[in-house]
Amino acid sequence: MQFSMFEKICFSFMLAAWIAWGSNLIGNALVHAEPLQVAAFKIEGGSETAEKPPADQATGGSDVSALLASADAIAGAKTFRKCKSCHTTKKGGKNRVGPNLWDVVGRAKASAAGYNFSGVLKGLGGAWTYRDLDAFLASPKGFAKGTKMSFAGLKKPRDRAAVIVFLRALSDQPKPLP
Numbered sequence: 001m002q003f004s005m006f007e008k009i010c011f012s013f014m015l016a017a018w019i020a021w022g023s024n025l026i027g028n029a030l031v032h033a034e035p036l037q038v039a040a041f042k043i044e045g046g047s048e049t050a051e052k053p054p055a056d057q058a059t060g061g062s063d064v065s066a067l068l069a070s071a072d073a074i075a076g077a078k079t080f081r082k083c084k085s086c087h088t089t090k091k092g093g094k095n096r097v098g099p100n101l102w103d104v105v106g107r108a109k110a111s112a113a114g115y116n117f118s119g120v121l122k123g124l125g126g127a128w129t130y131r132d133l134d135a136f137l138a139s140p141k142g143f144a145k146g147t148k149m150s151f152a153g154l155k156k157p158r159d160r161a162a163v164i165v166f167l168r169a170l171s172d173q174p175k176p177l178p
């Protein structure tokens with residue numbers, strides 16, 4: 001049997017199409033490609049990653065902000081009993097074992113008048129933001145290794161938020177909440 005050139009070309013096209021279709025079918029049957037439920041990797045700055053709002057340098061971070069909004073200064077005053085042996089809270093109050101804490105929120109760290117801070121606290125730099133206060137009160141020694149504030153820390157975030165809200169109120173002009 002003789003085929004014309006045209007017929008041969010037609011056959012080879014059909015054959016190629018059949019192979020392509022057939023292998024696709026077999027391939028699909030063998031490999032079950034499930035669509036990914038979650039992105040395999042996160043893209044920086046993409047909408048997948050919930051970016052934290054930038055921390056306000058003067059007053060805060062984002063970690064404690066949610067708790068601060070609902071924190072209770074009265075509960076904070078009760079928790080502050082643990083601090084009272086070392087800290088006074090009145091305006092112009094004297095320094096005890098620890099410095100007076102009037103207007104401490106937003107104040108430069110280690111700047112209470114007439115108090116002799118440890119080198120560690122002086123070396124921290126910056127102001128007491130909500131975030132830094134939260135970290136310091138969670139673990140004074142963890143946040144400022146070598147601090148002379150011998151206090152184990154407030155383990156419960158809610159207690160810390162309450163105390164911080166209480167501290168914030170110790171001011172003629174309380175700093176805005178984050």
Ligand code: HEC
Pocket residue numbers: 079080082083084085086087097098099101104108109110111112116117118119120121137146147148149150151154163
């Ligand atoms: C055993 C005494 C003691 C207790 C209890 C204590 N503190 Fe202190 N606190 C200190 C001392 C001492 C310093 C100074 C630390 C340094 O210079 O290293 C200090 C420093 C601080 C500072 C930094 C003040 C500044 O002007 O930079 C804050 C804020 C603070 N304490 C809050 C608290 C709170 C809130 C509590 C209770 C949850 C508490 N402290 C419990 C002794 C104490």
